[in-house]
Amino acid sequence: MDTRERLEDERRRTLRQLASLTRDFDAVVEASLDSNADDEHDPDGSTIAFERSQVDSLIQQSHRHLAEVDAAIERLDAGVYGTCETCGRPIAPARLEARPTARQCIACASARR
Template identity: 40%
Template sequence: MPSAGLSAATLEHFDGVLHTQRDELLAELQQLDASLDDVRTARSGGSSDDENDPEGPTLSSEWSQMSGVHEDFAGKLAEIDSALSRIAEGNFGICARCGERIGRARLDARPSAEFCIDCARALEPRHT
């Protein structure tokens, strides 16, 4: 049974999009892992890391920035894997909060969307 009334062709389309995004993200994560290994080696190898050097970023700041990007990529990978699981389970395109259909435009913009736009807005943290 197609998810949320989505045709088999539409599900196949999103499956392909999500797999492509996943492959690209994995490639970026591999490059980032190599960069993190380089920084880890430089930090443990006693490389000069002058925290007061105005010429460029320190190893600590590079590590911090790359670690943050790695965390972000890992989160995106988990979202993609979750969406692929929803396709396999037959509930892709159904909002996890309200059970309504997620609009096609939202899925086109964000194929890994777990919530319809109304629920996603309701779940956003409010800035006061």
């Protein structure tokens, strides 16, 4: 599978995950409509609030990942995919295989931490 196919496949997978998480979020919100609105005194209320927060966090994470994949596709189209944005050297193929959205080589990514 070439780079474009791998990135497009990752984009499709992320969109499917986002759609599933959105359905889950909608179901949690719908369930909360039937519950007591007093989360402090209703034992189920805090569970629903926690679930809603967890699913929302996963949705936000999926949106960020989708943006990273789209940026990687843009770099591919611009002919700079696989080039470290910090030092300008090539990013190791093994790193791109493991993390296709990588913007930095391992040395620059490690230095940033």
